[in-house]
Amino acid sequence: MKSVRIIALKEDRKRILEHLQNSSLIQVRHNEISEDGFGRVDTSPQLQQFDRNEQLMTQALKILDKVSPEKKSLLDSFKGKKEVEPEHIGSIAAASPKIVGICKKICDLEKQKADLSAERVRLKTQTVQLEPWRTLDIPMNTPDTASTAVLIGTFPKMFDDVTLAEALAQEEDLVFEYEIFFSSANLTCAVIFVPKVQKEKAENILRTLGFTRPLNPTSRTPSEKIKRLRQKDAELEEKIAKTTENLKNYIEYRQAISDTIDYYSVRSEKYRVISELDQSNHTFILYGYVPECDCDKLKALCENAACCVVEFSEAGDDAPVKLKNNKFAEPAESIVTMYSPPSKEDVDPTPILAFFFYFFFGMMFSDAGYGLVMLIATSIALKVFKPDKSMRNNLKLFRNCGVATVFWGLVFGSIFGDAPAVYYNLFTGNNVTMAELLPWPVLDTQKDALTIMILSIGLGLVHILVGMGCKFYVCMKHKRYAEAFFDTGLWMTMLIGFAVLAAGVAASPVLITVGAGIAIASAAGLVLTQGRAKKGIFGKLIGGVASLYDITSYISDLLSYSRLLALGLTTGVMAQVFNMLSTLMGTNIFGIIFMIVIFIAGHLITIGLNALGSYVHTMRLQYVEMFSKFYEGGGRKFEPFAVRCNNFKMKNSEEI
Amino acid sequence: MEGIVFAILAASIATVLSGIGSAKGVGGAAQTAMGVLSEDSSMFGKMLVLTLLPGTQGLYGFIVGFLIMINCGVLGGEVPTLMQGLAYVAASLAIGFGGMISGFAQGKASVAGISMCAKDESNFSKAMVSITLVEIYALLAFIVSLLMVISIPGIKM
Numbered sequence: 077m078k079s080v081r082i083i084a085l086k087e088d089r090k091r092i093l094e095h096l097q098n099s100s101l102i103q104v105r106h107n108e109i110s111e112d113g114f115g116r117v118d119t120s121p122q123l124q125q126f127d128r129n130e131q132l133m134t135q136a137l138k139i140l141d142k143v144s145p146e147k148k149s150l151l152d153s154f155k156g157k158k159e160v161e162p163e164h165i166g167s168i169a170a171a172s173p174k175i176v177g178i179c180k181k182i183c184d185l186e187k188q189k190a191d192l193s194a195e196r197v198r199l200k201t202q203t204v205q206l207e208p209w210r211t212l213d214i215p216m217n218t219p220d221t222a223s224t225a226v227l228i229g230t231f232p233k234m235f236d237d238v239t240l241a242e243a244l245a246q247e248e249d250l251v252f253e254y255e256i257f258f259s260s261a262n263l264t265c266a267v268i269f270v271p272k273v274q275k276e277k278a279e280n281i282l283r284t285l286g287f288t289r290p291l292n293p294t295s296r297t298p299s300e301k302i303k304r305l306r307q308k309d310a311e312l313e314e315k316i317a318k319t320t321e322n323l324k325n326y327i328e329y330r331q332a333i334s335d336t337i338d339y340y341s342v343r344s345e346k347y348r349v350i351s352e353l354d355q356s357n358h359t360f361i362l363y364g365y366v367p368e369c370d371c372d373k374l375k376a377l378c379e380n381a382a383c384c385v386v387e388f389s390e391a392g393d394d395a396p397v398k399l400k401n402n403k404f405a406e407p408a409e410s411i412v413t414m415y416s417p418p419s420k421e422d423v424d425p426t427p428i429l430a431f432f433f434y435f436f437f438g439m440m441f442s443d444a445g446y447g448l449v450m451l452i453a454t455s456i457a458l459k460v461f462k463p464d465k466s467m468r469n470n471l472k473l474f475r476n477c478g479v480a481t482v483f484w485g486l487v488f489g490s491i492f493g494d495a496p497a498v499y500y501n502l503f504t505g506n507n508v509t510m511a512e513l514l515p516w517p518v519l520d521t522q523k524d525a526l527t528i529m530i531l532s533i534g535l536g537l538v539h540i541l542v543g544m545g546c547k548f549y550v551c552m553k554h555k556r557y558a559e560a561f562f563d564t565g566l567w568m569t570m571l572i573g574f575a576v577l578a579a580g581v582a583a584s585p586v587l588i589t590v591g592a593g594i595a596i597a598s599a600a601g602l603v604l605t606q607g608r609a610k611k612g613i614f615g616k617l618i619g620g621v622a623s624l625y626d627i628t629s630y631i632s633d634l635l636s637y638s639r640l641l642a643l644g645l646t647t648g649v650m651a652q653v654f655n656m657l658s659t660l661m662g663t664n665i666f667g668i669i670f671m672i673v674i675f676i677a678g679h680l681i682t683i684g685l686n687a688l689g690s691y692v693h694t695m696r697l698q699y700v701e702m703f704s705k706f707y708e709g710g711g712r713k714f715e716p717f718a719v720r721c722n723n724f725k726m727k728n729s730e731e732i
Numbered sequence: 733m734e735g736i737v738f739a740i741l742a743a744s745i746a747t748v749l750s751g752i753g754s755a756k757g758v759g760g761a762a763q764t765a766m767g768v769l770s771e772d773s774s775m776f777g778k779m780l781v782l783t784l785l786p787g788t789q790g791l792y793g794f795i796v797g798f799l800i801m802i803n804c805g806v807l808g809g810e811v812p813t814l815m816q817g818l819a820y821v822a823a824s825l826a827i828g829f830g831g832m833i834s835g836f837a838q839g840k841a842s843v844a845g846i847s848m849c850a851k852d853e854s855n856f857s858k859a860m861v862s863i864t865l866v867e868i869y870a871l872l873a874f875i876v877s878l879l880m881v882i883s884i885p886g887i888k889m
Contacts, residue, residue: 414857522799525882529875635872642792642871645878649795656807688781689788695857696864 077395077714078371079105082362084384089353089360093346095381096362098162098726100718101374103396104349105363114354114361119347126344129176133337136179139186140330143323154461154471157725164724168332168339175329175336182326189319196312203305205290208258208265209298216301217293225275227282229289231264240266247281250274331723338721349717365391367398367714393420398714405430407473410466415699416709423550425707429698432539433473436697438480439535440643440690442521443651445492446683447481450474464725477690488644489518492679493651502659521645528641536637537575539697540630543705544568550706562605570598571630599624633701639693647686654678738817739804742824743797746877749828750793750870753835757786761842768850775849778856782846785863786838789831792874796827799881815889823880830873838866 080102084092096102110116209216218226235243236259244252251271258265270278294301354361366374366388375386397417399409401424408430418424441447454475457463463471485491489510497510511518519528544564551560573594580587607619658674661667703709719726765779798807800820805811812820845859 522882525879529879636868638875639868639871642874642878646788646791646795649798650791653798685784685787685791688784692781692785692860692864693867696861696867699857699861700865 077365077391077398078368079389079391079395080364080366080371080374081387081389082364082378082384083359083387084362084378084382086355086358086360088382088384089350092362092378092381092384093349094162095377097342097346097349097717097719099373099377100716100726101370101377102364102366103714103716104352105365106352107354107363110354111361114356116353117350117355119351122347123344123351126340126347130337130340130344132176132183133179133333133340136182136326137330137333137337139182139323140327140333143320144327146330151461154457154463154467156462156464156467157721157723159727160724161727165339165342165719168335171332172336172339175332178326178329179333182323185319185323189316189323192312192316192319196309196316199305199309199312203302203309206298206302206305208263210257210302212257212265212267212298214267215293215295215297216290217295220272220275223272225270225272225278227268227270227275227278227287227289228293229266229282229287231266232262232286232288233264234259234261235264235266240264243285244268244278244281247277250277250281252278335723338723341721342719345717345720364717365395365714367400369400394712395420396714397711399424399426401426401430404476407469407476408433410469410473411695411698413713415703415707417711417713419708419711421550421554422706422708422711423546423553425546425703428542428546429702430476432542432702433694433698434476434480436535436539436640437477437690437694438482438484439532439640440693441477441481441647441686442484442488442644443490443492443647444482444485445490445495445651446647446679446687447478447483447485449683450478450481450687454478484644486514486516487519488521488648489514490521490648490651492675493648493655493682495651495655495675498655498659502663521641521648525641525645528644529638532637532640533634534575535640536634536697536701537571539637539702540633540705541568541571543702543707544571547706558605558608562601562608566598566601566605567626567630570595570602570627573598636701637697639697643686643689643693646689647682650682650686651679654682734814735812735817735820736805738814739800739812739820740806742817742820743800743804743806745821745828746793746800746824746831747790747797748793750831750835751790753832753839754787754790754793755835757789757835757837757839757842758783760839761786761846764843764846768846771850775853778849778853779846782842782849782856782859782863785860785867786835786842788867789835789838789870792870792877793827793831796824796874796877796881799878800824803881803885809885812885813889816884816887819884819887819889820881823877823884825877826873826880827870827877830877831870834866834870834873838863838870841866 082092212228214226216228218228220226235256237256240254240256244250244254251274253269254266256264256266268278268282296304349362352362354363371388378384378386397419399412399417401409405427409426411433412418412424412426412429438447441450454471458468458471458475491510494510497508497513500513501507509520511520519531521528544567548560548564548568551557551564573591573596575591576587577591577595580589580591602623603617603620605620606623607616607621610616610619654674655678657678658671659667661670761783765783768775768779801807803809803812804817804820841863845863848855849859
C-alpha cells in the first residue's frame with residue numbers, strides 16, 4: 077500500500093473525481109485538519125438532499141413492490157451486475173428530476189390510499205355502532221312531542237322487558253312506556269316515552285341506571301343511515317381500487333427508479349469525497365491510499381484526465397490492507413476478512429488458510445458423490461451467471477472444497493454413501509461392501525473410526541504446528557528472537573516430541589526414547605526461559621514451571637480436531653440411512669420410483685445439512701485453533717472510492 | 733436374546749435425548765430468528781445458519797442409534813447377549829445426555845448470537861464461531877458413544 081497525493085486545478089476537479097470513482101483505484105484518506113492556506117467545502121446540504129431523494133425513491137419502490145411484487149428467481153442472486161460505460165450514468169442523471177417527480181407522485185398516491193382506508197375504518201365503526209338500532213323506525217334525534225318526551229339511549233347492562241319496568245318503577249307515580257331494540261350482556265338499547273312533565277324525574281332515574289344518549293344522533297332512521305354509510309363505503313372502496321390502478325401505471329418506472337437510487341448513492345459518495353479535499357481558490361489536493369501494484373495505473377489515469385501532480389510516498393501504519401493472492405488462495409480471502417483483515421504486523425494467512433480450509437472441509441464432507449455435485453453445480457454457476465467478485469469467490473471456494481471432498485470421499489470409500497454397493501446388492505442379490513467394490517484400499521469411517529481419529533488429531537497437530545511456524549516466522553521478521561525461539565520454538569519441539577513419543581508407542585521403543593527426550597528437553601527449556609520477565613530467581617523458576625500448564629490448552633486444541641472424524645462419519649451414516657430407506661420398496665416399478673425420489677430428496681437433505689456443518693466447523697478450526705497461534709488481525713480493509721450500486725458496475729474498473 | 737430389548741432401548745435413548753436437546757435449541761433459536769426476519773427478511777441465509785447450529789446434536793444421537801440398530805440385529809448384525817445389550821445402554825448415555833444438555837446450552841448461545849448478528853451483520857462470523865464452541869462437548873460425547881458402540885459386538889460378554 078502506498079500513500080498518494082494528487083494536486084490539480086479546481087476546474088478539473090469534477091473530471092478527475094469521476095475518473096477516480098469509475099476506476100476504483102484509490103481509497104481517500106481522511107485528514108483531521110487541512111493544509112495551510114487550504115480550506116474544506118461543506119457538502120452536507122447536498123448530501124442531505126441526496127439522502128432525502130434516496131429515501132423518497134426507496135419508499136416509492138417499496139410501494140410499487142406492494143402493488144405488484146417483482147418476480148425474482150433464487151438464481152438471480154448469482155448473476156453479476158450489468159457492466160456499463162460512464163456515459164450511462166449521464167443518461168440516468170438527465171432523467172433523475174423526472175424520476176424524483178414520479179416518486180413524489182407515487183408517495184402521494186399511497187398517502188391518499190392510506191387516508192381513504194382510514195376513512196373506511198371510521199365508517200365501519202359507525203355502522204357497527206348503529207347496528208343494534210337497525211329496527212328503530214324513528215330518527216335517533218327525534219324531538220319531544222307536545223306532551224311526550226322521547227328518550228333514546230343505551231344502558232351498560234342487560235335488561236329485558238320485565239327488569240327494565242321494575243327498574244323504572246322505583247320512582248312512584250312515574251308513567252312510562254318503552255321499547256327494547258337490542259339487549260346483550262353489557263348493552264341494552266331502548267326508547268323510553270314519558271309525559272313531558274315527568275321528564276326530569278325520569279332522567280334522574282335513568283342516570284342512576286347508567287343511561288346515555290347516542291353521541292352523534294342523526295336525523296335519519298338508523299336503517300337509512302346504515303344504508304348511506306354502506307354506500308359511502310362502497311364509493312371509498314372504488315376510489316382505493318382506482319388509486320391502486322393508478323399506482324400500477326407507474327410500474328414501468330421501477331427499473332428507472334432503482335437506477336436513479338444508484339445514481340444518487342454514487343453522487344453521495346462523490347460529495348463525501350469532495351468534503352475531504354483540501355481546496356484553495358484555484359487548486360485542490362486529494363490524499364489517499366493506493367495498492368502498490370496500481371500506482372502506475374493511477375498516475376497514467378490522472379495525467380490523462382487533466383493536468384495534475386501525482387506523488388507517492390510510503391504509507392503509514394494506519395494504512396488499509398488489500399489482500400492479494402493467487403488463484404488457489406484468493407477465494408479464501410473472504411474467510412480471512414470475515415475474521416479480521418491482517419494488521420501491519422501479520423503475514424497474510426490466506427494461502428495457508430485456503431489449503432487447510434479445502435482440506436478439512438473435504439475431510440468433513442467426505443463423499444465423492446457430494447463433492448462432484450458441488451464441483452459441477454459451482455462450475456456451472458460460474459460459467460452461466462458470470463457473477464461479481466465476491467459471489468465468484470464464494471463459488472470458487474466451494475468448487476475447490478468440492479475437489480477436496482471428492483478426494484476424501486474416495487479415501488473413505490464413500491460415493492453417495494454406500495449407494496453403489498447397496499444398489500449392486502439390491503439388483504444382483506450379492507452381499508458386497510464398498511471396500512470390496514472399490515479397487516483401492518479404503519478407510520471405513522465406521523470400522524476404522526479409531527484410525528481416522530488418530531489421523532484427525534495428527535492432521536490437527538500439523539495444522540497447529542503450521543500456525544506456530546507462522547508465529548515463529550513473524551517473530552523472526554520483527555527480530556523478536558526470544559519470543560520466536562523460547563515462546564514458540566520450544567512449544568513446537570515439545571509437541572513434536574510428544575508426537576514422536578506417540579508414534580513410538582505404536583511402532584518402536586527407540587522412538588519412545590527419542591520422543592520422550594525431545595519433550596523433556598523442551599520442557600526443561602520452557603521452565604528455564606518462560607519466567608524471564610519475572611524478577612528474582614524464584615519468580616523466574618515459578619513462572620517457568622507455571623507455563624507448562626499451557627499444555628492443557630494444546631491438548632484441548634488437538635482434541636478439537638476429532639470433529640474431522642465426527643462430521644465425516646455423520647455424512648457417511650446419513651447417506652447410508654437414505655440409501656437403505658430407498659431400497660425398502662423392492663425392485664418393482666413402484667419400488668424404483670420410490671427409490672429415485674428418496675435417493676434425490678434424502679441426499680439433498682444430507683448435502684444441505686452436512687455442507688453447512690462442514691463449513692462452520694472448518695471455519696472454527698481455522699479461527700479458534702490456528703489463528704489463535706499467530707494471527708493478530710485488526711487491520712482495515714481497503715475500501716476504494718468507487719461506483720457502488722445495486723444494478724450496475726463500471727466497465728474497466730478494478731473489481732471491489 | 734434378551735439383549736436386543738436393551739439394545740433397542742439404547743438406540744432410543746441416544747436418539748431421543750439428544751433429539752430433545754436439539755429440538756429445544758433449534759426451536760428457541762428459530763423463534764428469535766423469526767423476530768429478526770420480521771424486521772429484515774434479507775438476513776434469512778445468516779439466520780438459517782445460526783438457527784441450525786444446535787441441530788447437530790440430534791444428528792449425532794441419531795447416528796449412534798442407527799449404528800446400534802445395524803450392530804444388534806434390527807437392521808443387520810448379530811443379536812447381542814444380555815450384557816452386550818446393557819453395554820449398549822451404557823454407551824448411549826454419553827451422547828444422550830451430552831447431546832441433550834449441550835443442545836440446550838447451544839440453543840441459548842444461538843439466541844444470543846442471532847441478536848448480536850441482528851444488530852450488526854458483520855458480527856456473523858464471530859457469532860458463528862462462538863456458538864460452535866459449545867459443540868465440542870456434544871462431539872466428544874458422540875465420539876465416546878460411537879467408539880463404544882462400534883467395539884461392543886467384538887467384546888464377549
